[in-house]
Amino acid sequence: MKRKINLKNILLVFISLVVLNQTGYAQDEKEEPQQIVRLHYYNVNNNLQYLVLESLLKTGRKIEPVKKKAYRIYLDSVARSNFIAGVLTNEEGKVKAVIPPELKSIWDEKSEHTFIVTSEVAGEEETPTEFNIIKSKIAIDTSNVDGVRNVTATVMKQENNEWVPAGDVELKIGIRRMDNTILSAGEEPTYTTDSDGVATVEFNKINMPGDSHGNLIFTASVSDNDELGNLSVDKTLSWGVPLKDDNSTFGQRTLWSTRFKTPYWLLILAYSISIGVWSTLIYLVFQLVKIKRLSIQRPG
Template structure:
């Protein structure tokens, strides 16, 4: 009996030691950032990024639960929840259900809160945003005018001194329409740029997508607007897959390859057929010989 008591005591001590060492594992600091995006004056969404510093290097934190709020963190202000991806990013679209609260004010504050996990304490980040939009106009000689407007006193008013980019959308990135990288809006909220990208392939009708945008603006967040213009060259996809090439589909192998291959196959299998016929001949000779 005494022996069992000792075993029980050791088990409890080992368990306690394990618990103490586990609970004493230091937690890492979680860095949260929050950004507001207005895509083409149509989609508004929030993007949070979670990262941590390990061995003096930032590493993204995937798989952490994040909760987004409009204003303070309370259930009635909930915008949505998301889990961070491999890049530490989590995105929540601003739902139509908060339209009434959204329309009430020109300025909004957003909050994102991370879940309390064994590795990270609960962390919070906020973003204050003034509602804004961009308007694109195009004129003769491929001139582009973009106007930056903010919502103020129930009207859209131009904003001076906002940095903007004017670009044309390509497959993976935006290409500046000329050599100027950024423009600053004048007192009318306007920037003007000349389109100098000749012979850019567009869609089948030659349409290109122009983009005017601000990125990570402290007051307005990331706002962008797009407009289709027929300034590109019409792109017609020509498939070479049906040509007679080594990489074409089955029935399109090169004639020389077919002739050579089938020639060899017929010759060799002709010999094999001849040999099989010789077996037949041997049988006949055997019968007549007998």
């Protein structure tokens, strides 16, 4: 009896959970879809500036990219003279736009700028979305004193048209990998600038493989900072170990060499199997010939 009651309770709890869960989903489905537009500002090596627009549609807990949607991006005000680009989102709901050189005079005027994103739905203009950034720059320097190798990143921002240190900015300092991710130069994954806008890391990674000259690309990168956006700067330095081609197996009989350098064991294995099977098959063909010959022989 007790067991029955327990099972009943468990069943009730399970059904309640399922119903609650379903109600949750039902509520999600009822929610109005919410359009989300994100704009990321990039400043690479203090000279290439571009924007990445990301368009998303949030329905309940579900977030989906908005594909093939057109947007217009302006600098500071919605005017023809301030037009940056007209863009169309890709399959991931993203699109890149480069700030054109014609807007240099507007860009140089102020320390802070606003990017305005507008779009049209069924011929009607949607409410513009605005994104503010402060003009900033980043520098990377290295030093090698008595074998102690340091990487220093300095972040500056503009205030009233003057460059001042940007303190308390989180950034990554490290080596750029081939897939564009960053291997931290020190022990921590990220570092924070001090009141002078400086962050210094001791580079303690020895025997890092570089290119054929031992070059490593050091990078300092600020990602998605609310005020500064995305900044990155690179510096190439020969602090790595030169990568030498491994020719130790060149001309050897290996699985990856040319067909003239096949390993003997593989040749023996492959040929003995092939010869074994095919000699059996040839024998069987001879048996067929034998059967044929028997038909023209006299009995007895």
